[in-house]
Amino acid sequence: EAGVTQSPRYAVLQEGQAVSFWCDPISGHDTLYWYQQPRDQGPQLLVYFRDEAVIDNSQLPSDRFSAVRPKGTNSTLKIQSAKQGDTATYLCASSLGTGANSDYTFGSGTRLLVI
Amino acid sequence: SQWGEENLQALSIQEGEDVTMNCSYKTYTTVVQWYRQKSGKGPAQLILIRSNEREKRSGRLRATLDTSSQSSSLSITGTLATDTAVYFCATPPQGGRALIFGTGTTVSVSP
Secondary structure, three states: OOOOEEEOOEEEEOOOOOEEEEEEOOOOOOEEEEEEEOOOOOOEEEEEEEOOEEEEOOOOOOOOEEEEOOOOOOEEEEEOOOOHHHOEEEEEEEEOOOOOOOOOEEOOOEEEEEO | OOEOOOOOOEEEEEOOOOEEEEEEEOOOOOEEEEEEEOOOOOOEEEEEEEOOOOEEEEOOEEEEEEOOOOEEEEEEOOOOHHHOEEEEEEEOOOOOOOOEEOOOEEEEEEO
């Protein structure tokens, strides 16, 4: 079974540039999550979807970040105008169902450096 | 924050030793998940323990959950160099459904 696939693996931007991250979850997983992981910290939830619907985007900086999952499968996270504080690893995870008992499978992440 | 401040940040041990790491949480939960993250990889689930399970084992791993003290622990017996990683506990916040992760414990196992 293929795991969660993310691309690109690395991105280096200057402040003000835009970037998109792509995630292909495990086939059949209806729930998809985007987490931000600053260096030496735990993953912090940005947004998550059940199928194509956004369930919780309260932690997503809405002025610059956006996320979509149009067909309930792949997802894209976009940063419109990157800031140095956005430097982090962006992790995508998927699960079958939501809730505390769901098993999350994470991708390897995209490492973003904003200079 | 969902998590307390007692999480030990870093441990350095020799292969073969046992190690225990702890998490405390502030709000009621019915389940705690433990994850391991190796360098350059995403977190991988190790153990899921529910409130009706005071202890759960998986190979060399043992997790405990004490709802009265709102704490959980993960023990690894007979550590190997390949156990070197950051270990996270995670649980959904009250009223929420997506996992919230703790700050993590870095475990370095020397051969």
